[in-house]
Each structure stands twice: as structure tokens, then as C-alpha cells.
Amino acid sequence: MELFDSDFVKKLEYLSLVARRVFRGQLLALKRTRQLGAGIEFADHREYTAGDDFRYLDWNLYARHGELLLKRFEEEEDLHVYVMVDCSRSMQFGKPNKFDYARQVAAAISYVALADLDRVAMLGFSDGIVADLPLTRGKDRILSLLRFLEDAQPSGENTALERVAQEFIHRSQRRGIVVVISDLYDPAGFERGLDVLRYRNYDVHVVQVFDPAEANPDLLGDLELLDVESEDLHKVTVTEKHLAHYKRLFREFHEKLQSYCVNQGLGLTVASTRVPYDELLLGMMREGGVVR
């Protein structure tokens, strides 16, 4: 396998060991999933949003402070980890390729989860789910998982996260952690798709992957921009003012994502392809966004 050579597998093993030593007692299979209303042990609160079940509103708190907060409980059951990798053509952009980077991150997360006896499923998506690997368990399944990722190819047109999420929830799977690894360049917006997952009580963690050239493009003059997803051509004349405007919009996009995730209690990791995937994973584990 070109993408996942023996060094890569060694690095995954190392990450797994580090995760065990550093995060002992907090790894996936040893912890319970956070299921709203499914358990009896109170975990924490989160803000109420439209569509939430009124039964879990903390009325006492509302009476005292006038704030609508939902109570969250822990449920004791095996943890299911669903890793969703964006396979749209936009992921082929950058050096290194965002798609390769996303696959490496997905493989690393899966390996750590498998090593801790969690169940892991893998999905590839673009304008719909283009490939999937059913739930699997055990460290010995890592090879088939890596092969799945190796075989995955960028395809489809524009990213449609909402359609993907709808497809995903209709497969009537058990609740668990959904790790979405994507650039989130969904023309319809990323919120609707993530909301669908959230409403279905999935614990969502978003890994937003971007290339530095997307944040600071070096484009000036008369150009023909080719959208690698839709293959649309746009003739433009890019000036310094346009460039500054672009950068501002890109920055606002990240701020919006961050704000959304904080408000909705979703985990978020913004990953530049310049940061090695193993460093990124250690960072994620330290922050405890994906695992606890």
C-alpha cells in the first residue's frame, strides 16, 4: 500500500501506545458513550436548540436562571465510532493532498479506536455516501480498514453534507461518535448536515482539513478559475483588493465553524495539511475532543 506503508503502521502502533499510557482510563472502550436520556448518570448541560426533546430540559435551572439547558446523561454501552471521510474532488487539492491527509488521519483515529476494542465503521462521501466499511472490531481488522481507505477515490460533484447525513441516519445504526473529516466546502453550508447528525444524538467531532494555499492563495491578474469539484470555469481578474476580500471570507468561514461547534457542543479540530497527522491526533487526544 502506497499511502499506508510499514512506517505508517508503526506510527499508528506508537500512537496507540501513547494513547494508552497518557490517557489510561479515558479511552474509548473503557468509557461510556454520552447518550442523551439513555442513562441515569447525569453528565453535563448543553444549550437547547429547536427540535430537542423537552423532556430533558432542566426546568429547575430554567426556573432559577431563565436559561433553557438540556441535561445530558451517560449511557453504559460499547462505543461505536463512525469515521466519515470526505471523498469529494475538492479534497484532491493541495500539497500534500488533502485527501491523503484525511485518509491518514482517519486511519490513525480508527487504529486507536480498534486498539481499544471499540467498533469502527468507515464511510466515504461526497455528494452522497460513495463507499462504506461496516462496523468492525479488533485490532486485526486494521488491514482491511487501511485497504478500504487505500482503495477510496475522489469522486462525485459538490459536497452535500446534508444528503450524506440523511443517508447515514437512515441506515439505522446505533448511536456513537461520528468523526467527520472534510474540508466542509459544501455550497449549501455545513450546518444542515451536522445538525442532522446532532438531532440523531450522534456525538459529532469535526476535523476540518485545509491547505495553506487555500488560506493564502497566491493568485493575481487575469485568471480562469477551475472548480475541481464542479469543473466550472470562472474568468476573473484578481486584484490585491479581491485577494484581501477572499482571505477575509476564508477567515470568517473558520470563525463561523468554530462558533457553530462551540454553541452546539461539537468537537472541532482545524487541521492544516502542514501539520503532520500524528501530531494532529496527539493534539486531539490531549484536548479530549474525540475521546474521554
Place this chain on the structure above:
Amino acid sequence: MSFAAPSMFAWALLGLPVVLFYILKIRLRRVPVSTVMFWQRVFEEKRPRSIWQRLRHLWSLLLQLIFLALIVAALCEPFFDWEVLEARRIVLVVDNSASMAATDLDEGTRLDRARELALEQVAGLRHHDDMAIVVAGTQAQVASGLTGHKKTLREAVEAIEQTDGPTQVADAVALARRLLQGEKEYEIVVVTDGAFATAGALTAEDDVRIARVGTDADNVGITQLQVRRSAVDPVGFEVLAEVRNFSDDEKEFRFELDLDGGVVDVIPLKLAAGGTWRNVFNKSSREGGLLEAIIDTEDALKTDNRASALLPKTPMQRVLLVTEGNPFLQLVFEASPLVDLDVVDKMPTDGAQGRLLVLHKNIPETLPKGRILIVDPVTSCNLFNVKDPIEDPLITEQDDDSPLMQHVQLTNVHIPKARLIEPKVKPEVLAASLDESPVFMRIPRTDGDVLVLSVELEEGDLTLRTAFPIMVSNVLAWQTGEAAKLHEAAVTGSVTDVPLGTDAKVDDVVAVVTSPDGKTRKKLARVGRVPVGPLHCVGTWTVSPQDEPTQLTRLAVNLSNPDESDLRAREDCVDEGLAATAGLGGQPSWWYLVLTAILLTATEWCLYQRRVVA
């Protein structure tokens, strides 16, 4: 409109590749991006609204084609018919005489202002115009021939130097007319201060235009300083000084006379408006030196506040008189305080030993070396034979040009007896009788000329006349040579002969003439004299043989010119200003085309390229 180089239109074919490149250029560089959703928002918010933005690429092509058209048109050198028909020939006469050094303007001298005006005229020259520059100070000279090359003309104007010489505008205008001979459209522009006598007449000339510089400034100047030897005192000098007030106010100042830096005399003066003061000073100096007259006035012209003259050193002369006795001859030498006289009756065996030898009556058969004055010889010698006496020789001819005969008048002198002298070489006859018998002559000799006066002194009234001591005095000056000769101070603008500092009247000796401003020129001496001039600056000039630089002859030069000292413009001199300058800088059509092309390039850069660095 016509084109000087229509073949250059071939360059218009360059338009084809421009259009070709334009077509290629609109196939834009394709850049893949992961998403255009940000770019779409960028351009939706800043959608091109004006026609300019929509047609900007087409405008770019048009600008490039216009640029090419302008350059091609410039290469073809277009010109209008009137440009050729109205081409003018202008001669710019710039006055750089002494009065132009006046500092009556706010900044610089009158010549500085004249240069500015001249440069203005050069800058206003039209494309087909030609101009020449003539300077009119000291000597009319062409500084630049007729040319339309402005750089050459500007350099010629900037190279015009101030002189202390007189205004030669009339000569300069005549020179200008000679330059313009055969031309139909011409104009002579004289840039001057109008401080010369013929300024008014010049204004009336149809082809002359006067551009005046300067104001009617006050000035006091030394207009004369001359020195001559005293008629009564062998070491004395008579100094004539004249000072004039060229203003409408009374002026008070001091007149000072210095000799080699030491004050000789100081006279406080108060001169009425337009007044003149003249005085003769009797001074004596055996050592001589540089005599300077200075007036301490703060006026616009400094050149005439100082004048100088050179007093020669008067050396003692040793004379050996060999005579059996003649009181007149002995007394005439003894009367001079500068003569150390030895009188003997026989010729000494050791010769004259550097003294002037005066032989009376008896002479040796072979004359000794050195200069000799022989009076009334009775015996022959190796240079001449003494013949029969001449009775009552009437002097009818004398060489007044010879320094030996200066101020000597022998025509009325009664000479009852003289002797006929027959020289063996051709003599220079200084005085001769009616029958052309020489009475006083100079016989040239390689080892010292010999003067022979064949008059019998005991007879007649020559010894009683003033001519006799003057003649002896001339002989003594002749013996002293040029060193003791008094040279009159010259005036600027004049040409004079300066002795080369050696008595030998040689030809083809190269002499070095050094002016007070440090410039040197080589001249060829003729008969021991070097022609110097026209003298362009005041001060002390020096002349020396090229091979003997220490053998200096000095010459004092003064302005001494009332016309130059009078800084007030003549009343009838009207300022007519410069000749008409060309509109819009007088540049040719192609120049404007190139300028437009450059502006177009700048516009193109601002509109299309600036974004790269903005």
C-alpha cells in the same frame, strides 16, 4: 502635414503581432481551486458595474494600438508646411564687456542675467530655427555658428566669459550680418546693458532687437592713470590720474596711490554729479615697482576702482669718457645723477670693463667690444673711415622713430663743421645733412653697436641746445636697454607690442603671454617685440621667452574707458525683449507624439499593471 521619413510606416505592421498576442492573451491562465464558493462571493459583492470594467480588455488592446500608432507616426517625423516656411535664423549677440560685470541686479552680474536671457531664447527656438551666438566684449567673436542644436547653443552661452574690455556691439552686429548674408528671415538679438555710445542708433535698426539687462546704476571710476618720466628729475615720474563720477548724486571717497603696496599719497575727494577730478602727481622712485591707484567707493562696478602702472627700476650707469678735454661732453654726463663717470685722456689697455665707452676725437684703430659712443672722430678705424670735413651741414633728415632720436630736434641746430664718415657696413642713419651725409648714425656690430656723432662740439650751438642732453640721455637709455624703459599702461581691448625683455631684436622667438586671469598664450616675437591683445582683462600681464621664463616683461592694463564705467543705459536705448519664442516649447511634432505615447504608457500602467504592486 508631410512626413520626413514615410518609409517608417512599415513599422505599423507591428500591430499584427500586438493583435495576435491580444488574442492569445485572452486565453487566460487556468488555475484549479478546491472551491469557488469564496471567489464567487468576492466577485458577487464586487461585480463590475461600469462599461469600463466590462470592456477593459478591449480598451487595453486599443491603448496598445494607439501607442504603436503614435510611435510609428513619430518615426515618420511629421512636420507642418508652416514649420519650414517660417524657419528663422537668429544671431544672439551677448555683450560681455566690462560694464556687464556690474552687480546692480538682485542676484549676480549683468552678464549672468544676459546668459539667462540667452538661454531662454535658446530654449524658445523652434524646430527648424537656427541660431548663432556672437560675443561683443573686447572683440566681436563667434561663439557658436548657425545651428539648431540646442545643446551646442546652451554650452556656447554657458561658456561666455566676462571680459574687462570695451563693448564691441557694433562690430558684433556687423559680424552677425555677415553670418546671415543671403538669409531672408532673420533677426539679430542683442543682449546688452546699453552702456555704449551707439546703443540708441542700434535700437533704430530694423533687423536688430535689443534685450536690455541692468539698471541705471551709479558708479565712480578711474578713467585714466598714466605715468611718464619727469623731464627734470632723472629718477622722477609724473603720474596723471583722472576720476569721474557717473551718477546723478555727489560722491565722497578717498583716492589712494600705492607703490608696491606702500601708500604714496591719499587724497579725500568729493565729486559732484557727473564731475571729473584730474591731477598730476610728481613722484620719484629709483627702484620703481607697481604703482596702483585705488578709490574706496562701494559701487556696482569694481573693475574701474583700481588702476595700475609699472615704474621701471632706474639703475646707475658707469661711463668711461676718453677725451683730451671737452667740458660740454664731460658736464653733460656729470649732470645726470645716475651716471658714474670716469674721464681719461687715453684709452685704457684693459678696455671699458662693462662701462659705456665714449670716445672723443681720437679712437683706436680697432674698436673694443661693447657699445660705444664716438663723438667727432678724427681718425679712421676698423668700422669706418673718416673723410673730409663737411662745412655747415644742414640737418634735414632725422629718424624720429628711433628711440635714440626721441624728443631730439636737430633741424634748427647750427652746426658749422662736421666730418664725413664712410662706414664699412651699412649704418642706421639717425640724422643726415641735406646732401644725405650721415651726421649721427648707428653702425651695427655683433659684439656691440657703435654710435657715431660726427659733429665738432667745439663749434656751433649743439652743446647749448636742449637737444644735446636729451640725445645723451637717449644714448644712456639705449645703453640701459629695455629694462629701464617705461612702458605706458595699456587699456583693455587694445593691442600692443611688448618687448621681449632682451635687447636682441630677434625674430621667430616663441613668447608666452600670461594674462592676469592666469591664461597663457604662445606668440611669435617679431623684431624682439611680441604683439599682445586684444587685452581682455585688467591687471598685470607678463610676457617671457618660452626658453627663459624668468625673463619677464610686465604690462599694466587698465579699463580707463568712460563708456564702460558709465553704467547708465543710454536714453535712446529701448528694451525690445527677446525674439518670439516657439509656442509649447518649440518641439517638433514627433516629440509630442513620443510624449503622448509615454503618457499613454503611464496610463496603461496605472489602469492595468498597478494592481500587481498595489
